[in-house]
Amino acid sequence: xxxxxVSFAGNLTDDPELRHTEAGIARAMFRVAVSxxxxxxxxxxxVIVWRDQAEHAAESLAKGSRIVVxxxxxxxxxxxxxxxxxxxxxxVAEELGHRCGGRRRRRPxxxxxxxxxxxxxx
Numbered sequence: 001x002x003x004x005x006v007s008f009a010g011n012l013t014d015d016p017e018l019r020h021t022e023a024g025i026a027r028a029m030f031r032v033a034v035s036x037x038x039x040x041x042x043x044x045x046x047v048i049v050w051r052d053q054a055e056h057a058a059e060s061l062a063k064g065s066r067i068v069v070x071x072x073x074x075x076x077x078x079x080x081x082x083x084x085x086x087x088x089x090x091x092v093a094e095e096l097g098h099r100c101g102g103r104r105r106r107r108p109x110x111x112x113x114x115x116x117x118x119x120x121x122x
Contacts, residue, residue: 029046045090
């Protein structure tokens with residue numbers, strides 16, 4: 001299967017959720033809203049981030065953070081408890097960066113989203 005790469009800019013809809021696998025590998029998940037040409041139009045993407053980048057994202061990003069995501073599409077399939085086949089397409093982030101321009105939203109006590117190079121350190 002051909003790998004589909006994507007890039008988009010948007011705002012987090014919630015704080016990142018940080019979990020660890022049984023092997024201790026960090027995994028952060030969050031959703032990003034991307035506005036269309038009209039404010040009423042928006043697309044929502046679930047983003048998955050792994051390892052050190054996941055730890056940094058969980059510490060640095062919050063609901064409303066404006067970010068740029070570069071990654072690849074990944075489809076997961078499973079069988080639900082009712083026996084129905086389920087499928088979801090997610091974005092596995094390879095790079096995250098601060099989205100420049102527009103209005104900034106900051107929650108008290110939070111820092112602006114780090115640049116991609118800051119997220120890659122660790």
